[in-house]
Amino acid sequence: MKLPPVEYEAPKTVSEAVELLAEHQDEASVLAGGQSLIPLLALRLAHPAVLIDINGIAELSGVSATGGWVAIGAMTREYVAEESETITDEVPLLAAALPLIGHEAIRSRGTVGGSLAHADPAAELPAVARALDAEFVVRGPSGERVIPAADWFEGFLTTSRRADELLTEVRFPAAGQGMGVSFQEVARRHGDFAIVGLAASLTLSDGAISDARLAFAGLSDVPVRAGDAEDLLVGERPSAELFDEAARRATGDSDPPADVHGSPEYRRNVAAALVRRGLRAAADNAGERQ
Ligand SMILES: Cc1cc2nc3c(=O)[nH]c(=O)nc-3n(C[C@H](O)[C@H](O)[C@H](O)COP(=O)(O)OP(=O)(O)OC[C@H]3O[C@@H](n4cnc5c(N)ncnc54)[C@H](O)[C@@H]3O)c2cc1C
Numbered sequence: 445m446k447l448p449p450v451e452y453e454a455p456k457t458v459s460e461a462v463e464l465l466a467e468h469q470d471e472a473s474v475l476a477g478g479q480s481l482i483p484l485l486a487l488r489l490a491h492p493a494v495l496i497d498i499n500g501i502a503e504l505s506g507v508s509a510t511g512g513w514v515a516i517g518a519m520t521r522e523y524v525a526e527e528s529e530t531i532t533d534e535v536p537l538l539a540a541a542l543p544l545i546g547h548e549a550i551r552s553r554g555t556v557g558g559s560l561a562h563a564d565p566a567a568e569l570p571a572v573a574r575a576l577d578a579e580f581v582v583r584g585p586s587g588e589r590v591i592p593a594a595d596w597f598e599g600f601l602t603t604s605r606r607a608d609e610l611l612t613e614v615r616f617p618a619a620g621q622g623m624g625v626s627f628q629e630v631a632r633r634h635g636d637f638a639i640v641g642l643a644a645s646l647t648l649s650d651g652a653i654s655d656a657r658l659a660f661a662g663l664s665d666v667p668v669r670a671g672d673a674e675d676l677l678v679g680e681r682p683s684a685e686l687f688d689e690a691a692r693r694a695t696g697d698s699d700p701p702a703d704v705h706g707s708p709e710y711r712r713n714v715a716a717a718l719v720r721r722g723l724r725a726a727a728d729n730a731g732e733r734q
Contacts, residue, residue: 447485451494458583461498461610466585468494469607475499476519476558479550504557504612509534513579513615518557523548525556534618536733537576537625537645541568544627547635557611560596563603566637566662568627570597574667575643575659578616584609597666622648624730628718629661632705638662639705640714644722646677648730653677658690658722663700663715670694673719682727684720691719 455461465472473492475481476499484490498504504519507528514534516525525531526542545551545559545568559569560580572578573593580591582605589609596603605611619625629641641661647654656677658670673694680686700711 477554479554522551540627571661581613582609600665624726626725642718691716
């Protein structure tokens, strides 16, 4: 299907992009990898008057580690992040999730910032960002803001980014000693969006859990943390009984959507199974990071 007629701008710097966003506000869409936006345009589900193509802004790509954080430029392609040794070493939960996004062809164009700005609740990276308390750096006409992941995702395909702001970078905390991770999901076919996904991490200190993080994809209109289950886990030693109870607490109050892929009850059951699997896998690999 052909795209609708649309004005096209290709800024070369972040400042130019921000000026264009300030000028066009809600009338503009930022074009990153185009893997979500172009289909929306083709299907006439998005109607921007102006496309601001940020593919030519070199300063938006790259991965760097400083001060216990890993900063990823918004235009960093998903496959570049997947192949980054810094991400493999320092943010293993993100490294586990990246290969589950679509297929190689999609990851070779799709960007880390694009996925997080698009905020599909079934996507992998939003769940990872929520689990790890990532920070979102946006630039607008009045300067830079840093938004915690808890405040970034506001609803279905909706974030707290203002119309005149560009997402420039996402920062993830580097994994500490004793941290084990696992990304689990159930999808109809490899490469499909998850019906339910789970980002899980456990930190073990002297055999006991000192930190636990669980964030679901596909259970709500935003990625959701399972705070009650996390609280239950901290201070305890890993065991099958503990993980069963964590699965009950993580899913008991959930109100998943119903669609052609599954009923709320089905999603709740899948989510509980993913918690058990994810915690077991995270506990098993926590010992590798001493
Ligand atoms: C067949 C197929 C299967 C897929 N499967 C999966 C999957 O399993 N899991 C998954 O997570 N994703 C999947 N995707 C989506 C893929 O990950 C996309 O790459 C991603 O959602 C969007 O990234 P993008 O760079 O292509 O962004 P674009 O499509 O260019 O943009 C997406 C949205 O984000 C906005 N945006 C992008 N960058 C910025 C920025 N820097 N600042 C402000 N706004 C910005 C755009 O304006 C647009 O609204 C799939 C896509 C396809 C086509």
